[in-house]
Amino acid sequence: MAVVTKSVWSSPAEPEQLQPFRIRGGTRGCLLIHGFAGTPPEMRGLGQFLAARGYDVMGPLLAGHGLTPQAMASTRWPDWVRSAEAALTDLRRDCRHVFVAGQSLGATLALHLAATHPEVSGVITMAAMGSPAYFRDWRIRVIRGLKYVMRWHVPSGDSDLGDPDAWRQLHSYARRPTVCIESLMQLVRVVELELPQVTAPALIMHGRRDRTVDVANAPLILERLGSTDKRLIWFERSGHAITVDLEHDALYETVLNWLNAH
Numbered sequence: 598m599a600v601v602t603k604s605v606w607s608s609p610a611e612p613e614q615l616q617p618f619r620i621r622g623g624t625r626g627c628l629l630i631h632g633f634a635g636t637p638p639e640m641r642g643l644g645q646f647l648a649a650r651g652y653d654v655m656g657p658l659l660a661g662h663g664l665t666p667q668a669m670a671s672t673r674w675p676d677w678v679r680s681a682e683a684a685l686t687d688l689r690r691d692c693r694h695v696f697v698a699g700q701s702l703g704a705t706l707a708l709h710l711a712a713t714h715p716e717v718s719g720v721i722t723m724a725a726m727g728s729p730a731y732f733r734d735w736r737i738r739v740i741r742g743l744k745y746v747m748r749w750h751v752p753s754g755d756s757d758l759g760d761p762d763a764w765r766q767l768h769s770y771a772r773r774p775t776v777c778i779e780s781l782m783q784l785v786r787v788v789e790l791e792l793p794q795v796t797a798p799a800l801i802m803h804g805r806r807d808r809t810v811d812v813a814n815a816p817l818i819l820e821r822l823g824s825t826d827k828r829l830i831w832f833e834r835s836g837h838a839i840t841v842d843l844e845h846d847a848l849y850e851t852v853l854n855w856l857n858a859h
Contacts, residue, residue, distance in 0.1 A: 605665055607752070610768035614638055615663035617684075618656045622648030626692030627856065628710075629656045630681055630703030632724075632838075633781055634770040636663050639700060642766070643840050646849045652856065653692050657684035659702075661777070662770075666749065670774035674784035681706045685714065694718040696856060700840055701726070701810060702781065705788050708818070711799070712791035719798040719859050721852060723839050724810045726785045727792065727818040731811035747775055757808040757836030759843040766841045792821040799827040800855045804835030804842060828855075 615636045627647055629640035637656040644654040659680045661672035681697075688695050696719045699707040704725030711720035749772040756764055799822050803815040819829045830851060835842040 604771055607769040607771050608765050608767060610636070610638075615658070615768060617658040618644060618654075620644055620648035620654050621691075623651035623653055624692060625651065625856070626653045626655070626688040626695040628681070628685055628688055628695065628697045628699075628707075629654055630684075630697070630699030630706050631656065631659065631662070632699075632701030632703050632769075634662065634666075634669065634773045634777075635701070635703075636768045639767055639838060639840055640703070642845065643698075643849055643852065647853060647856070650853055653688065655684050655688050657681060659706075666770045666772050666774055669770065669777055670748075672777065673780040674787075677702070677706060677784075678709060681710060682714075685710060685717075689716070696721060696859075698723070698852070700724055700838065702784075705785060708788050708795060709784070709791060711797050712788070712794040715796075717797050719800070719856070720795065721800045721802070721855070722818065723802045723848070724804065724807055724837050725801070725814060725818055726781075726788075726810050727814040727821070728789045729782050729785045731813050731817075732782070733811070749773065750775055750778060755808075757804075757806050758838060758841075759806060759834045759836060760841070763838065763841040763843075767838055789821075792818060793823045796823045796825075798859050799824045800852070801827065801829045802832065802839065802848065802851070803829075804832045804837060804839045804844075806834065806836045807839075809837035826859075 640656045660676035661669035697707040698721035700723040704722035832844045
């Protein structure tokens with residue numbers, strides 16, 4: 598099924614805005630991974646904040662992202678993992694201690710890295726997906742066949758952000774390949790089984806107003822993690838993209854204080 602959209606992006610974006618970033622501010626590293634169909638700018642504010650306070654931060658661009666929906670359609674979750682792993686390797690060349698953090702898909706990838714790379718010093722998740730069981734859209738249940746008749750998914754545009762202007766920082770594809778949504782679900786199934794393997798300290802954060810990733814994911818992740826040092830923090834006025842929403846300043850401070858304590 599062909600879908601026509603007015604723009605590649607959900608909000609206006611210039612090519613230079615979509616590039617990966619590296620801000621060297623210290624000797625402890627923090628990897629900041631963006632979300633599904635998103636781009637590094639959604640993590641840049643947090644990165645600038647941490648770099649100004651002594652951290653070496655990197656915001657990679659995942660495979661197939663920051664280009665076109667057609668480019669994304671040629672990728673699957675192992676490609677996204679390789680992008681995150683390559684950035685982790687680069688950061689570890691300069692930093693003895695490296696933390697992994699992410700938003701949405703990026704948070705789920707951070708959990709995967711923490712499960713498969715014991716050298717990770719800690720993991721920070723924001724609106725992470727921990728189980729496919731919490732995706733209640735009927736189309737998810739039939740996506741294996743649906744992808745052949747519906748090639749693209751177009752989000753409704755109904756924002757859950759408490760700050761209506763925050764969307765300007767979220768340069769996300771205006772349409773998403775259905776095959777990539779199927780692959781995303783496959784990744785979430787893998788990570789659900791990996792959660793007990795995560796033993797690094799963990800900070801789990803979620804916006805109470807999130808209508809994209811069910812809030813039930815957060816306590817499930819907290820319960821199933823193998824970490825003994827783990828904490829869940831809610832942001833009561835925030836939607837899905839908590840790095841840019843109303844409480845982003847409080848989130849930045851929370852992340853910094855947690856990192857400094859570890």
